[in-house]
Amino acid sequence: MDCWNKMQSSGWIFPTLVLCIYGFFSMMKPSEPFLIPYLSGPDKNLTIDEVTHHVLPVWTYSYLILLFPVFLLTDYVRYKPVIILQGISFIVTWMLLLFAHGLSAMQLMEFFYGLVTATEVAYYAYIYSMVSAEHYQKVTGYCRSVTLVASTMGFLLGQLLVSLAYVSYFYLNAITLASVSVAFISSFFLPMPQKSMFFHGKSSANASFTGSDKGLSSVSSQPNYQQDNDATVSSVNSKNLPEYQLPKIQSQNHFLAVLLQLCVDLKECYTIKKLLYWSIWWALATAGYNQILNYIQTLWDAKAPSRTSDIYNGGVEAIATFLSSVTSLTVGFVKMNWDLTGELALGIFSALDAGTLFLMHFTSNIWVCYAGYLVFKACYMLLITIATFQIAISLSMERYALMFGFNNFVALLIQTIVTVIVVDSKGLGLDIETQFLIYGSYFAVIAGIFLCRSIYTIISIKCQRTPLNPQKPEAEKQDTEDYSTRL
Numbered sequence: 001m002d003c004w005n006k007m008q009s010s011g012w013i014f015p016t017l018v019l020c021i022y023g024f025f026s027m028m029k030p031s032e033p034f035l036i037p038y039l040s041g042p043d044k045n046l047t048i049d050e051v052t053h054h055v056l057p058v059w060t061y062s063y064l065i066l067l068f069p070v071f072l073l074t075d076y077v078r079y080k081p082v083i084i085l086q087g088i089s090f091i092v093t094w095m096l097l098l099f100a101h102g103l104s105a106m107q108l109m110e111f112f113y114g115l116v117t118a119t120e121v122a123y124y125a126y127i128y129s130m131v132s133a134e135h136y137q138k139v140t141g142y143c144r145s146v147t148l149v150a151s152t153m154g155f156l157l158g159q160l161l162v163s164l165a166y167v168s169y170f171y172l173n174a175i176t177l178a179s180v181s182v183a184f185i186s187s188f189f190l191p192m193p194q195k196s197m198f199f200h201g202k203s204s205a206n207a208s209f210t211g212s213d214k215g216l217s218s219v220s221s222q223p224n225y226q227q228d229n230d231a232t233v234s235s236v237n238s239k240n241l242p243e244y245q246l247p248k249i250q251s252q253n254h255f256l257a258v259l260l261q262l263c264v265d266l267k268e269c270y271t272i273k274k275l276l277y278w279s280i281w282w283a284l285a286t287a288g289y290n291q292i293l294n295y296i297q298t299l300w301d302a303k304a305p306s307r308t309s310d311i312y313n314g315g316v317e318a319i320a321t322f323l324s325s326v327t328s329l330t331v332g333f334v335k336m337n338w339d340l341t342g343e344l345a346l347g348i349f350s351a352l353d354a355g356t357l358f359l360m361h362f363t364s365n366i367w368v369c370y371a372g373y374l375v376f377k378a379c380y381m382l383l384i385t386i387a388t389f390q391i392a393i394s395l396s397m398e399r400y401a402l403m404f405g406f407n408n409f410v411a412l413l414i415q416t417i418v419t420v421i422v423v424d425s426k427g428l429g430l431d432i433e434t435q436f437l438i439y440g441s442y443f444a445v446i447a448g449i450f451l452c453r454s455i456y457t458i459i460s461i462k463c464q465r466t467p468l469n470p471q472k473p474e475a476e477k478q479d480t481e482d483y484s485t486r487l
Contacts, residue, residue, distance in 0.1 A: 012131035016139045018189045019127055020146045022083065025183035026090060026123075027150035030158030031097075031172035033313035036297035037306035038097075038169035039106060050103055052298050052432060053425040058107045059294065060419045062114030064412045070118040071405050078193045079129060082122035087184030089115040094177040098170065125401065129193035152321045154179075159314030262402060269403050274339070275394060277453065278387045281346050282407045284446050285353075287414035288439060289380045292357070295423070296373055298432045304366040316370045323374060324381035331385045338390055340461070345386065347451030349379045350443055357440035361433055418442070 031038065039046050039055065046055065074082045089112050096109035127139050154176075161167040270276050297313060304311065338345075356372040356379075363369055392400045421427045422438055430438070 012135045012139060015130040015191050016127065016142055018186060019123070020142055021186045022087075022183045022190070023123060023143055023147045024150040025179045025186065026087070027147045028154040028157075028179045029151075029176045030154045030161065030314070031094075031169065031176040033155055033158055033297070033317045034162065034169050034172060034311070036301050037311060037313075038173065040301065041169060041306065043168075043170050044101060044106065046103065046106065048298065048301065048432075051106075052295070053423060053429050054103060055106045055110055056294055056298075057419050057424050058110035059114045059117075060290075060412070060416050062111040063117050064409075064416045066115055066118040067405075067409055067412060070115075071121055071409075074119070074122045074125065078195070079122045079126040080187070080190050080192050082119050083126060083190065084184070084187045086116055086119035086122065087180065087187045089113075089119065090180035091177065091184055094173055094180060097173050098177060121405065126190070126193065129195055130191060148321060148325050152318045155314045155318035155321065157314075159312060159318065162314065163310070163312070265399055265402055266406060269395070269399055272394070275391055275403070277343065278390050279403065279407050279410075281350075281446070281450060282384065282387050282391075283410040283414060285350065285380060285383065285443075286408065286411035287418065288353075288442050288446070289377075289384075290411065290415050291418055292373075292376065292439060295432060295435060299360060299436055300366065300369060302432050303364065303369050309366070312370070316373065320374050320377045323378040327378045327382040328385040331382065331389065338386060340458070341454075342386060342390060343450050343457060344454035346383055347447050347449075347454050349383050350450060351447035353379050354440050354443035354447055357436055357443060361436040361440060 036048075036051060038044065039051050040048055070082065093109055093112045093116060096105055096112065100106070100109065124143075127143060131139055157175075158172055161172060162169075270279065300311065300313060353376050356376040360369045360372045360376075363372075388404075391403055395403065418438075422430055422435055
């Protein structure tokens with residue numbers, strides 16, 4: 001009891017511990033890599049066509065519809081109620097997976113899973129309202145690391161139970177239901193925050209940006225950060241985080257005042273070309289990445305049908321999660337001028353992503369398909385970490401959260417358009433292998449855009465250097481450092 005009281009009185013340890021417990025059990029889902037074999041198997045007896053064209057698209061549509069209102073609701077009710085709502089959505093999703101049957105029931109299940117993903121923002125924003133700025137970096141590392149560990153353990157557990165113990169997919173889903181139920185119970189122990197970023201923030205004379213009137217921060221050194229495989233928020237220098245400032249409007253119009261301020265902030269953020277270009281890549285690539293994650297199991301089932309083949313989806317997902325965390329962590333130790341070479345990296349690795357998707361389309365070997373997926377996911381996580389860092393280092397926490405939400409909204413809008421045209425039965429309704437040909441072409445276009453952009457940037461910088469003073473390293477250094485402002 002004394003230990004319990006001590007943790008509560010410490011301020012940040014108790015909410016961090018409870019949130020980590022919630023994150024671990026909500027992400028420890030051994031059944032997740034085996035969703036398509038489960039739906040198309042004897043338990044649910046749906047056809048691959050029904051799963052691909054009628055069930056999976058519902059997640060995309062519901063996520064898009066729910067994302068913006070949930071984003072506002074999360075801040076308005078101060079996070080904890082939305083975390084509890086996510087726990088309820090987890091339970092309903094897996095109750096439907098276990099005990100409901102038929103196409104309509106599985107579409108309803110996907111709707112609730114869309115609510116699960118839409119409410120993820122509450123988990124990642126809660127901790128910043130409960131701890132002081134000096135602990136941001138530490139608790140961010142804890143909360144994100146525990147979700148990576150839980151995902152890896154869940155995938156490995158699922159694979160071991162299927163391959164060695166021959167456990168049915170039904171019981172994997174029962175284990176997942178038990179895990180998310182523990183997460184739901186733990187959410188009630190979270191302390192209720194007294195403030196939030198936008199609706200319940202304290203007024204301050206500081207501007208939302210941490211630096212100059214153009215919005216560039218005065219952070220002198222790059223922060224350390226951790227990167228997650230579903231959502232990515234970098235830690236910024238905690239000493240440069242100002243409080244959010246609302247316009248002076250009558251209290252009855254407080255909600256409209258916040259919306260107005262958010263619109264003004266977004267406009268100012270996207271007038272900075274550096275942030276605009278990184279955000280464009282973020283939205284385009286994340287849309288494609290989410291589409292691949294949603295349909296990769298369907299492609300694997302087409303290459304090696306689960307009814308007649310041994311499948312290793314869980315093991316592959318576990319390795320992919322581990323590689324993603326390693327590549328994300330590696331960025332923190334690479335000393336490069338990302339302002340100069342960042343867009344070139346976006347182009348090169350996006351081209352590599354396109355190549356792996358083309359490979360997955362043309363190969364008939366499931367192991368080659370697995371390997372292509374590992375490379376694809378690792379490359380995306382590497383790039384999204386760089387993009388996240390480049391955006392976060394220039395903004396206050398409030399404006400970064402705003403751009404994070406809006407970039408993901410745009411990505412989801414693009415993904416919805418792709419789903420309607422390529423996947424949905426009311427659109428083209430293409431088969432899964434043809435879909436991956438389209439996705440490969442999509443990433444090839446992204447690669448082409450940023451390769452051309454990076455070549456233009458490098459040539460323009462070289463042309464602006466003074467040829468009469470070739471031995472002026474300081475001038476050359478200044479050229480690259482002022483890259484973002486000159487463009």
